[in-house]
Amino acid sequence: MANRIARAGGALMLVSVLALSACSSGTGTDGGTDAAGCTPSDGPVTLDFTTWLPGMEDAAAIWNEKNPDIQVKVQTGPNGLGGTYKNFFNQIEAGNAPDLGQIEYDALPNFRVQDGVVNIAECAGVMDAQDDFIDWTWSQVTFGEDDAVYAIPQDTGPEALFYRADLFEQAGIAIPTTWDEYAEAAKTIRAEGGYITNFSQSDINAFAGLVWQADGQWFKNDGEAWDVTLDSPESTMVADYWQGLLDDDLVATLPAWTDEWNNGYNSGEVWSWVSAVWGANSITSGAPDTAGNWAVAPMPQWTEGDSAAGNWGGSSTAVLKGSEHPYEAAQFALWLNTDPEALASMNATANIYPATKTGGDLPAFSEGLDFFGGQNIYDVFAAAGAEVNPDFTWGPTMTQVYTDVADGFSGAISGSSTLTDALKTGQQKTIDAMKAAAIAVNE
Amino acid sequence: MSAPTTSATKKHQGPRESLFSRSGAMLVMAICTFYFLVPIWWLFVAATKDRGDFTSSAPLWFADFNLIENIVNLANYRDGLFFQWMLNSILYAGAGAAVATLFATMMGYALAKYSFPGRETLFNVVLGGVLVPATALALPLFLVFSQVGATNTFWSVFLPSIVSPFGVYLARIYATSSVPDELVEAARIDGSGEIRTFFTVATRLMTPAMVTIFLFQFVTIWNNFFLPLIMLRDEKLFPVTLGLYIWNSQVNQIPEIRAYVSSAHCCRSSRSSSLSSACSASGAVG
Incomplete structure (x- = not known):
């Protein structure tokens, strides 16, 4: 018996050593090719694609069937900030990153600054695709550089106003078209015992969407150094506006994405939500009892008669540093984000809203939804998408910005500080963080 | 006959506590029990x-009772991926803990029974290893496994799991006190080799410690989240902790998986909590 155990133990060791050496002959760890040499590889290639969109295998299967020589293997992980971005950076460092990765627009500058994404401008068809995509998404992936494309836009989150049509009508409130009217409506609704909306202390990118709509900028890069303007006049104006609503207890402050928050909408306590197109899913699942009573209108405006819109969220598909097949990877990324069949597949499995100009024409977006009283809400979002300011730029340290500003915002919610102060503090901390990361900042 | 017995038990119990302090203690216990059980109750109800x-x-x-339906949906979602994850977790944790127990026991036994130069230094280094959190080692391990191209494999999670410095510590302490030198000596005189002595004599005496090491290591591997997060990209290799975390991070995209996540958590936690209670019970024995 003793011998048997000893032998088993030895065999196990042997197996593990064999497995290790077998694996080491797999993926190579050589550096990638430069964009200048974006040429097809010889022979069949296999691409790894890491994304957290569920059901991406379906879209990849369509591609794999049509392209036997370029097989795409889908790998998954948690959402970007949940760990996948960290993994990408670790893998780039170790030289075994996947060929393709999903990167949200607000994280892309970080990858650009750390040289983690490949410039695919020279790859066939990439520059020609510019006209297929909504203008602002293209500037997100080029950073305004000439002859540079660092990713292919995938989806967007144009914003509009979700509101309880039934409650607004009962209270005799016209749908607010300006932020002033919105604040007035907030008072009426508060008198009725409800809240017009919920102010989230944690969704800093949603707040950025509001600043985006107000034509504000948080970051700018002149090619050499960054300007940080978290406390720009537009940004401060938006912060002051919401601070006013908070001071008068006109907005709820439920922690976002919790059951409490869902319940606020489900119970009719909270009447409206300025959110992105994907917010339709959140509200449909979070407030099932209110089905049929919602409607969507364009965002309230700062200037009457304008039609500016903000954006919240959206991803791109990037070729990561170290990929040995940038040409094939770029071809797949292009196909994935422009081909109607691929877009329809991703919409079916992951509810994505495409970044292409014609993406809104998909059959899935042409019907009215029962949850919204039969309204075709995607018409509103398609119109909003065309109005998003193309010049908005994300900074290279957004994770830090979100954390620091959220800290300040929770202080404002508890009354110990203000949103404007939070932006000022965030401004300074961002500059410090960028300097610490050896990123040039203009002061 | 019965009278002396009662008085004896009474004497044994000591002075009787007042009703007030007893009910006070019970109240505190009841509140604690309630506090600890509510989340589990919530999970089950959800x-x-x-x-x-x-x-x-x-x-x-409870509202409408949909437990069966939820579990069926969970089983069907992505072709029963959840059960693959459960299986992976059991494999990582079960096989990993078994091998870790073997290694830890061997080393603990060696440290306890053989005197050689550097023994205490070696032991102190191992003891220091107890203090290094697994999280801190995950990234260096990733870089090491990248060098040999073994990330995103079963081995990238399994191999680091078979190391248990705490197990070595426990095995040494236990071997010192429970395996008499005379017995080892006697085995040698009877012609038994060192390896045979270890497997036939020492392990018999060290079984309680081995069970404890196994259960501790099982729970550690089961709950280890960070290492698989960094190492794995292929969802077929995920342990259940990582898989559920990923599903949870997709809830905004696919609202319907919310129900799966809560029922999956329910299945999972009932399993691991029964294990951890088994573990604490055996810990008391060990």
């Missing part, structure tokens, strides 16, 4: 609800 009731009905009581 797993029985459909998506609509999940937000709209009372969180701590």
